[in-house]
Amino acid sequence: MSYMSLFEKNVEYSNAISILNEYRHYLKDSHRYKFTNNDKEILLESLKLNNRNRFHELVFYNLRLFADVEKSAAIELSNAINNSLNKKFKDDERRKEYFEYIRNSLKPKSSLENSKKGVIEDLIIESIKFISNQSKKRDRIKSFEKIGL
Amino acid sequence: MNDEAKGIETLGSIASTYINLSLEKIKNLKYHTPKKSIKNLCDDLISFLKKYEPPIDNIDLIDLNQKLLTISDFVNLLSSASIKEKVSWELPLIHECYDICNIDFNKREVFVINSPEINNYGVHYNVAKYLSRILPKSKDYEPIDIFILPPEVEYDMSYISLIGHEIGHSVLLNRGFDDKSIVSHILGYLPKDQDQLSTDDMEMAAKISSYIKEYVCDYIGRVLFSPIFDLALIKSFCSSPTSKTNLGESHPSEYSRIKESFKKIGEYKSENKIINKAFESISKGLEIIHPDNNKIYYQDTIGEDLLKTIQLIATKIYEMIIPKLKPIKNIVDNWERIRKELDASRPPFEEVSDKIPKIFKPIELVVNMSIYFQGNIYKIANEFYKKSKKEEKEKTIIIGNTLIKHMHYVISLYDLINSAYKIRIKKLNMEDSDLSETLWKFRSRITGGQPSPIVIIPTIDPINQYGDNSVDLRLGTTFLIHKPTRYSHIIPFEINGQNPKRQSLDEFYNKYELQVLDEFILHPHQYLLANTLEYISLPYDYFGLVLGRSTWGRLGLSIATATMVQPGYKGCLTLELRNLGETPLPLMVGVRIAQLCVIPIELKDSRFGYFAGSGKYFCPVSAELPKVEEDKDIELLKDLKLTHFRRF
Numbered sequence: 001m002s003y004m005s006l007f008e009k010n011v012e013y014s015n016a017i018s019i020l021n022e023y024r025h026y027l028k029d030s031h032r033y034k035f036t037n038n039d040k041e042i043l044l045e046s047l048k049l050n051n052r053n054r055f056h057e058l059v060f061y062n063l064r065l066f067a068d069v070e071k072s073a074a075i076e077l078s079n080a081i082n083n084s085l086n087k088k089f090k091d092d093e094r095r096k097e098y099f100e101y102i103r104n105s106l107k108p109k110s111s112l113e114n115s116k117k118g119v120i121e122d123l124i125i126e127s128i129k130f131i132s133n134q135s136k137k138r139d140r141i142k143s144f145e146k147i148g149l
Numbered sequence: 150m151n152d153e154a155k156g157i158e159t160l161g162s163i164a165s166t167y168i169n170l171s172l173e174k175i176k177n178l179k180y181h182t183p184k185k186s187i188k189n190l191c192d193d194l195i196s197f198l199k200k201y202e203p204p205i206d207n208i209d210l211i212d213l214n215q216k217l218l219t220i221s222d223f224v225n226l227l228s229s230a231s232i233k234e235k236v237s238w239e240l241p242l243i244h245e246c247y248d249i250c251n252i253d254f255n256k257r258e259v260f261v262i263n264s265p266e267i268n269n270y271g272v273h274y275n276v277a278k279y280l281s282r283i284l285p286k287s288k289d290y291e292p293i294d295i296f297i298l299p300p301e302v303e304y305d306m307s308y309i310s311l312i313g314h315e316i317g318h319s320v321l322l323n324r325g326f327d328d329k330s331i332v333s334h335i336l337g338y339l340p341k342d343q344d345q346l347s348t349d350d351m352e353m354a355a356k357i358s359s360y361i362k363e364y365v366c367d368y369i370g371r372v373l374f375s376p377i378f379d380l381a382l383i384k385s386f387c388s389s390p391t392s393k394t395n396l397g398e399s400h401p402s403e404y405s406r407i408k409e410s411f412k413k414i415g416e417y418k419s420e421n422k423i424i425n426k427a428f429e430s431i432s433k434g435l436e437i438i439h440p441d442n443n444k445i446y447y448q449d450t451i452g453e454d455l456l457k458t459i460q461l462i463a464t465k466i467y468e469m470i471i472p473k474l475k476p477i478k479n480i481v482d483n484w485e486r487i488r489k490e491l492d493a494s495r496p497p498f499e500e501v502s503d504k505i506p507k508i509f510k511p512i513e514l515v516v517n518m519s520i521y522f523q524g525n526i527y528k529i530a531n532e533f534y535k536k537s538k539k540e541e542k543e544k545t546i547i548i549g550n551t552l553i554k555h556m557h558y559v560i561s562l563y564d565l566i567n568s569a570y571k572i573r574i575k576k577l578n579m580e581d582s583d584l585s586e587t588l589w590k591f592r593s594r595i596t597g598g599q600p601s602p603i604v605i606i607p608t609i610d611p612i613n614q615y616g617d618n619s620v621d622l623r624l625g626t627t628f629l630i631h632k633p634t635r636y637s638h639i640i641p642f643e644i645n646g647q648n649p650k651r652q653s654l655d656e657f658y659n660k661y662e663l664q665v666l667d668e669f670i671l672h673p674h675q676y677l678l679a680n681t682l683e684y685i686s687l688p689y690d691y692f693g694l695v696l697g698r699s700t701w702g703r704l705g706l707s708i709a710t711a712t713m714v715q716p717g718y719k720g721c722l723t724l725e726l727r728n729l730g731e732t733p734l735p736l737m738v739g740v741r742i743a744q745l746c747v748i749p750i751e752l753k754d755s756r757f758g759y760f761a762g763s764g765k766y767f768c769p770v771s772a773e774l775p776k777v778e779e780d781k782d783i784e785l786l787k788d789l790k791l792t793h794f795r796r797f
Contacts, residue, residue: 010215011219014218015282021212059357062355062357132215135215
């Protein structure tokens, strides 16, 4: 399945980057790319994933995503956002704080200070770079991954 | 223009380079694919790219680039799937598997990619959904499934059974995992709450879910093709086990998977003693590669307990899926019937008799033909094996290669045969029909206590095809068409090694495969080789003459110049088509184009039949190039060393 999982993975990366980029424009009140309700849901789902403390739910989540290509970006998003939060803030409290800001920004009629918006935008850019890098890494291991069935 | 505007312009120009590259690729696919559904997808991708908002910063460019990468993968996939000159013989097999799994094949477009990489099996189920963020959501695309198969399926009968695993993926993707009872199983079996999940845990969760899916797919493959699925899995894994560093990303270890297969093969029992004996012998032969007897396989690193839990969950999911599949009959029910055809070196389209023929289905063909060969059952009564004077090893290779070709041929024509069976043959009333007055009755001919039938298979439309002394033959699916070359002429053989410029005849022909009902135009004076759709099997005391049908002859079509078919011949016939008229002739694969007349000869001994000699054309199922270099007469002329004729 190597052949197809690489394609599927690329789709996942592309979807995740696309959602983050649309969110970035949405933060800036730019309507260049449409940030749909569906995208919001996927992003919210990815934020929820970080809070899941039940391992079996996570396994089930993975199984369920198997049949839902669009939502499967949630795991990549979750990983990437976590990574950029950890990179940006050493302090756990600050991480949680910004985590909440992102969540709130997705709610209808949310109003965030511009300074916080700026920080979130940086975090999102960092997350996009993280996913893009993962995609390149995966390209490099293409020739080694050879699992047939 | 300010700096920002200049920057945006630069980004726009970078983006348009990549977009244009992609557009070119998509347009190329659209131009070459014969499929409407794919042309439709291409149109929407073109429209998406043409309307794409140009990037205003570097991040937009990254976003665009990733989308283009996905589109490029997608287009590559569709190109490999839909543009090829070979008909996918596997489609009827996939059709049957889908039917069993309650996936409506007729509402889908299914393609097969023949990958050059060994062990490369895969499936993309409903590919358009991968581009759901790019393609218009309002549109209802026809589902397109793409199966990827490795080259070994062309060389071994059993390997195709591993497609059962990929069918399993289709089943899971078709069904999804939203069933609440599945959740309760998972919750019940996995380790309970952990306080905080780390990235490693997330990776582990992905790994566990992936392992579960793979095991379920093995179960589904097993239920479709058992026990040949297990045999193929073992053969496939033992020849290229995954290295330790690559182990366990998304698939459980080969160790755990084929251990189950060894167990299943060891336990396999049918009601037929010969099959059971064959499996005992296969089982013994496999001992040398049993995972417990050597260390080439690596075990999973996730721990034995967790692996057992995963297998248990997979079993539970499988048990929930199984009742939703159509019941599968005993796969070796038709063993004796199929074996009779194989022993007679006939492609097993149907059970040959003068009754209404019983046709065989693709899955049972894969399983029974694999057992026949892998279990060495051909050594008991195969006509060629018994009569041929060739070396044992050579005979085995010939039988193996012939069986594979025959299996592909029979499965590739299954839709035609099945439709003909439903529409024409099943309703036949043998007693009321005049068939018993025609050559049809020779299908059950016995001479000297031995079967010596005249067989023309597959049966498509016997009432209209059979006459008193002749049978109509249809235009087959393979074509060898002369191509322009830079060589001045064909040099068919070497004489005294003095023809160093001699080219293989392959250099002068292109091979094409078409499907039944495909049309092509034979231009005035064009010459090509084509096969008959029917496989002919003559007894040793009859020879045949192939003649054109007058309907086509009057239009200028000549079908053969070498019209005699040797007594005992087995195989499809190669026709030499030429349009002698002045007007292009439209021909259609499957149309009745020739007739075979059979003439008895006085011969009372069958010892010198077709297989005892050194016939150059061995049970072919496609148009074949002349094997002039094997012509013994040339050897004779060389050996004569005629002194007055030294020109050569």
